[in-house]
Amino acid sequence: MLSLWLRRFSTDRIAKSHNKSRSKPRRPAAPLVVTGRRGNVELIVAVDDIAEQRGLSPGVALAQARAMHPVLDVIPEDAEADAALLETIADWCLRYTPLVACDAPDGLMLDISGCAHLYGGEDALVADLSSRLEAAGFAFSIALAGSIGAAWAAAHFGKPGSHACGTERKLLAPLPLAALRIAPETVASLARVGLKRIGDLIDLPRAPLTARFGSELLRQLDRALCAEHEPLTPRLPVAPYVAEQRFAEPIAREEDVLAITARLASRVKIALERRGDGARRLELTLFRTDGAVRRIAAGTSRPLRDPDDIRALFVERLTALADTLDPGFGFDMARLSVTVAEPCAPEQIGIGGREDAAAIGRLVDHLNARLGSQRVRRLTAQDSHIPELAAASVPAQMTGTDDGWAVFRRYRDDVELSPRPLRLFTRPEPIEAVAEVPDGPPLRFRWRRALHEVIAAEGPERIEGAWWSEHNGPARDYFRVEDKTGLRFWLFRAGLYRDLMRGDLVPGTPAPAWFLHGTFA
Amino acid sequence: MIEELRLRLQALQRPPGIDDDPGVLPLGVETIDGALGGGLARGALHEIAASGEAHVASAAGFVLGLSSLGNSAGKGEVVWVAEDMTLTESGEPYGPGLEAFGLRPERLVTVQAARTHDLLWAMEEALRCRAVATVIGEMREGEIDGVAVRRLSLAAAESGALALLLRATPPTDASTAATRWIVGASPSPGGGRSPSEARRGGVTFAVSLIRNRRGPTGSWILQWSDIDERFLLATHAQPVAAPLLDRPHRQVA
Numbered sequence: 001m002l003s004l005w006l007r008r009f010s011t012d013r014i015a016k017s018h019n020k021s022r023s024k025p026r027r028p029a030a031p032l033v034v035t036g037r038r039g040n041v042e043l044i045v046a047v048d049d050i051a052e053q054r055g056l057s058p059g060v061a062l063a064q065a066r067a068m069h070p071v072l073d074v075i076p077e078d079a080e081a082d083a084a085l086l087e088t089i090a091d092w093c094l095r096y097t098p099l100v101a102c103d104a105p106d107g108l109m110l111d112i113s114g115c116a117h118l119y120g121g122e123d124a125l126v127a128d129l130s131s132r133l134e135a136a137g138f139a140f141s142i143a144l145a146g147s148i149g150a151a152w153a154a155a156h157f158g159k160p161g162s163h164a165c166g167t168e169r170k171l172l173a174p175l176p177l178a179a180l181r182i183a184p185e186t187v188a189s190l191a192r193v194g195l196k197r198i199g200d201l202i203d204l205p206r207a208p209l210t211a212r213f214g215s216e217l218l219r220q221l222d223r224a225l226c227a228e229h230e231p232l233t234p235r236l237p238v239a240p241y242v243a244e245q246r247f248a249e250p251i252a253r254e255e256d257v258l259a260i261t262a263r264l265a266s267r268v269k270i271a272l273e274r275r276g277d278g279a280r281r282l283e284l285t286l287f288r289t290d291g292a293v294r295r296i297a298a299g300t301s302r303p304l305r306d307p308d309d310i311r312a313l314f315v316e317r318l319t320a321l322a323d324t325l326d327p328g329f330g331f332d333m334a335r336l337s338v339t340v341a342e343p344c345a346p347e348q349i350g351i352g353g354r355e356d357a358a359a360i361g362r363l364v365d366h367l368n369a370r371l372g373s374q375r376v377r378r379l380t381a382q383d384s385h386i387p388e389l390a391a392a393s394v395p396a397q398m399t400g401t402d403d404g405w406a407v408f409r410r411y412r413d414d415v416e417l418s419p420r421p422l423r424l425f426t427r428p429e430p431i432e433a434v435a436e437v438p439d440g441p442p443l444r445f446r447w448r449r450a451l452h453e454v455i456a457a458e459g460p461e462r463i464e465g466a467w468w469s470e471h472n473g474p475a476r477d478y479f480r481v482e483d484k485t486g487l488r489f490w491l492f493r494a495g496l497y498r499d500l501m502r503g504d505l506v507p508g509t510p511a512p513a514w515f516l517h518g519t520f521a
Numbered sequence: 522m523i524e525e526l527r528l529r530l531q532a533l534q535r536p537p538g539i540d541d542d543p544g545v546l547p548l549g550v551e552t553i554d555g556a557l558g559g560g561l562a563r564g565a566l567h568e569i570a571a572s573g574e575a576h577v578a579s580a581a582g583f584v585l586g587l588s589s590l591g592n593s594a595g596k597g598e599v600v601w602v603a604e605d606m607t608l609t610e611s612g613e614p615y616g617p618g619l620e621a622f623g624l625r626p627e628r629l630v631t632v633q634a635a636r637t638h639d640l641l642w643a644m645e646e647a648l649r650c651r652a653v654a655t656v657i658g659e660m661r662e663g664e665i666d667g668v669a670v671r672r673l674s675l676a677a678a679e680s681g682a683l684a685l686l687l688r689a690t691p692p693t694d695a696s697t698a699a700t701r702w703i704v705g706a707s708p709s710p711g712g713g714r715s716p717s718e719a720r721r722g723g724v725t726f727a728v729s730l731i732r733n734r735r736g737p738t739g740s741w742i743l744q745w746s747d748i749d750e751r752f753l754l755a756t757h758a759q760p761v762a763a764p765l766l767d768r769p770h771r772q773v774a
Contacts, residue, residue: 356652360598360630363650367632367643375633379616379626391616396630403627408617419621422585423578423612450575456709486706486725487575518612519575521582521622521706521724521745 001144001232002110003151004093004129008139009106010034011048013085014075016137031069035062036077045077049139079105090235091293094285095333096125098242099234107155109148111232122162136291145171148232149224153179153198168225173199180220186213198224239283239337243267250289250330254318257286257325257334261314264336265307278303278344284314287333294325298369301397302361303344309362310336316369364396373397381408385463387478387517388424418461419480421490421518428515431491435514438497441479445491447516452483463492474512480520488520546591546683549751550743557700558735561587564681565699566674570688572705572727577611577689579706581659582622583726584685586745586752588655589623591683593750597654599624600647602632602640607659607689621724623750641669648676648684659687664694671697701732707742710755725755 006012011032031051033044042062051072056065066072082105090108093100096119099111112125119125126142133140143154146165153172154163157179163171172179175198177187190213195201201209201221210218222228243264251257261284272278280303286294298313318325367376377393381404384390390408411417433445441457459479465472474495482488495512545560554560561567567587571580588599601614616626632647634640637660644658656677665686674697677684691703707727724747729740742755 356596356598359650359652363600363647363653364630366646371632371634371639371643375635377631377633379614379629379631381616381626387615387617391626393613393631405616405625405627412617417617420617421578421612421615422582422618422622424615424618425612426609482709484708486708486727487579488706488724518615518618519578520618521579521585521726 001146001148001151002112002126003103003143003145003148003155004108004110004140005103005142005152005155006089006106006133006138006140008046008048009086010046010077010082012138013082015048019137030071030073031056032073032075033062033065034075034077082106087235088291088293092287092291093129094236094293094335095287096129098236098238098337099232100236101232102235103152107152109152109232111234112144126162132291147224147226148230149181149220150226152181153224165226169202172224173197173202177201180217180224182217182220186217189213190217237339239339240341241268241271241277241279241338242335243271243337244333244335246333247331250332251334252327252330254325257284257318257331258311258315260334261336262307262311264334265310268310268336268338269305269307272305272338272341272344275341276343277338277341278305279310279338279340280304280342281338281340282310282313283337283339285335285337286327286331287335288327289329289332292328294331296321297339299365299373299397300361301364301368302358303342304365305344309365312362313365313369316366320370368397378403381405383407384466386466387420387463388426388428391424418458418478419520422521424490424518425516428492428517431514431516433491433493433514435493438501439477439493442481442491442514445514445516447489452487452489454481455484457481460493478517489516490518490520491516544681546587548587548590550741550754552739552754553730553741553752556730556733556737556739561591561683562699562735563591563683564678566670566677566684566686568686568688568692568696568698568701568732570691570701570703572691572703574610574689576705577607577687579724579726580687580704581611581614582724582745583702583704583728583743584657584687585619585622585624586750587685588657588683589750590752592654597682598628598630598650598652599655599657600630600632600643600650600653601657601659602634602643602647603659604634604637604640604661607661608633610661611659611689621747622745623747637663637665641665641673644673644684644686645676648673648680648682651680653680653682655683655685657685657687659689661689664692667695667697674698696732698732699734700730703729703731707755 011034014032031054032048033051033056034046035042036045044056044060044062044065045058047056047058054069062074086102086104090100090102093108093110097110097112097115101109103109116122116125119128122144126144130142141155141160143151143160144162145151145154146168150163150168150171153175154160157175158171176196177190177198180198206218219228223230245260245264251260280300282298284296288294296314296317298317300313304310364376373395376396378396378399380392380394380399382389382392429447431445431447433442435442441459442454444451444453457479460477462475462477464475476492476494478490478492480488480490491514493512493514497512500511544563546563547554547560569580569584571577614629614631619626619629632643634643640658640660644656647653647656673684686698705727707725709725724745726743728743730738732738744753744755746753
């Protein structure tokens with residue numbers, strides 16, 4: 001476990017942003033404090049090095065601090081900006097390990113087990129991380145230990161650096177109790193009975209401690225001492241398949257990025273084949289030399305393994321966001337991860353149907369990558385008698401094998417469903433209609449300002465509303481009508497005039513109205 | 522040697538859409554097939570325009586009819602690319618109604634394009650896919666440039682698929698498409714009877730071929746028989762010479 005604590009996180013952020021803008025150069029050597037309102041008092045929540053040397057510390061009221069030091073740079077806290085910056089740093093730490101957790105508000109926790117050798121050992125990894133953080137202008141302390149608790153304690157209170165597994169006891173004993181990550185009230189009450197250091201606690205009988213201070217205290221102690229496992233919750237789900245490549249020289253050209261994608265894809269392919277999986281969602285992560293991270297995701301319509309197909313997918317994605325790729329001074333690392341994988345049956349080559357399915361899948365992926373997945377759709381039949389719900393258009397990548405049309409055909413033949421229009425309006429369009437009294441077919445109607453004289457009509461086909469649902473509407477009577485020029489429409493009247501005349505309508509229900517729902521060829 | 526090169530040059534210079542290689546698609550109506558030189562050219566781009574905005578559904582029906590004639594095995598996929606506005610203005614393709622024109626809804630992929638540029642790009646990509654039998658591109662008014670049409674024609678010629686451009690209003694721009702049609706609804710024969718009775722013969726279209734790179738143009742009243750899934754010449758006595766079409770581009774004199 002690696003615990004990273006950015007000691008001066010808020011003030012470093014503010015100093016960095018000032019340096020960047022240069023619009024308002026900071027007065028040199030003026031102590032910088034960040035303040036926030038806690039209850040009714042404006043308190044200092046973070047201080048920089050100079051302020052600390054002058055004796056200011058978090059928790060001091062601003063008024064008091066001003067009294068001590070009239071020259072004070074006071075900046076209100078901005079928790080959102082802090083959180084956003086921490087996320088950026090966490091993204092950037094993905095270069096070391098996929099298991100990165102945010103340790104809010106000002107730290108990160110990295111699980112580097114099994115990753116350190118890629119950088120030539122733990123010390124080399126820490127050195128790499130330190131030099132990058134220093135270059136970025138952060139004050140930090142890094143500690144490595146066998147458990148999350150021990151690493152955190154060492155980074156915040158103890159001696160930074162690497163502590164071997166099994167030395168937790170020695171490491172923790174001299175540290176104050178706050179290093180156990182327990183509530184300040186517990187620390188205070190433990191201090192009242194004379195327990196100040198973790199060492200005081202380790203050998204005490206457990207039962208009375210639990211009885212008096214709750215189970216949380218001993219659990220945190222056990223976790224820090226590796227007696228109980230503490231799970232790390234990574235910020236991003238860990239991809240089941242990952243391949244990555246670091247470059248000695250940063251790359252910037254799009255062709256290079258694509259070439260490296262293909263190479264990574266062929267590495268992923270081996271792993272996918274071994275487990276009989278195919279990729280459904282892929283993510284290409286590009287680490288820029290200056291710490292920015294670009295993530296490019298692409299979905300597929302069927303489990304995919306072929307490196308050429310994967311490369312083709314990213315060709316489209318990169319074209320779609322060509323101007324936002326922005327390589328800056330170049331990328332020094334690339335990672336291809338399969339974020340969603342699905343079993344993919346071994347393929348037999350040369351049987352027509354399957355190849356066609358693959359070809360159409362490739363087309364769908366291709367269109368998706370450029371236009372967006374919401375724009376490429378297939379039709380599925382739904383189990384509903386309400387016309388606009390009977391067929392749904394769903395993104396083509398999400399369609400499963402069962403699209404429901406076989407069931408629909410059986411239902412249509414069973415009930416001898418009357419013909420359905422070729423095109424349907426998502427929202428029925430209101431029309432003004434003159435109809436036979438009381439509930440006959442329309443004689444003429446006005447749709448989009450044009451008058452249509454009905455010469456033939458057929459119906460009604462009554463379709464009841466969904467009475468069990470809150471979207472229930474009145475019953476609809478559908479008519480198929482043809483006008484003088486031969487245009488054929490699907491109209492309906494929502495509600496019945498008969499009910500209105502009899503006074504059966506519940507007060508408040510709208511009067512019957514006519515709508516045009518679709519057009520026949 | 523020179524002769525051989527000349528032949529090769531000739532083959533290279535043949536305009537797409539007139540190439541006989543992918544074959545033709547007979548409509549099954551003698552007079553039309555005669556005018557088209559055997560039938561609608563496969564591997565070429567055809568423009569079908571509705572005679573007015575209200576007639577878009579009829580034009581779409583005609584397009585789907587052509588598509589299912591060309592795909593009688595029902596195996597190939599149909600890709601329908603439409604601009605966003607067309608779907609709100611003319612309605613979306615409705616699955617349960619498609620089968621009347623021989624299109625199984627599970628074979629349809631719909632693509633929404635935000636701009637004409639995307640529409641033409643998506644059509645071209647779809648034409649390059651071997652599993653696609655028909656590509657339908659639906660656009661509202663507006664012109665498309667000759668280069669894009671040419672690219673589509675070339676892509677269609679390469680794959681042998683049918684490329685159909687469906688337009689909501691009769692176009693006024695020049696076109697390099699193999700044929701251009703104007704399609705509208707026509708009153709069912711024996712008007713006044715209930716539609717289902719009148720429709721025994723099928724859905725009726727007023728079709729006019731206004732541009733044909735292979736031969737004469739003409740106007741016909743056609744019916745689509747959803748039982749046989751083919752076009753028939755309307756049998757009722759109705760003047761065929763002047764269908765109710767808005768043809769501003771013809772009002773030259």
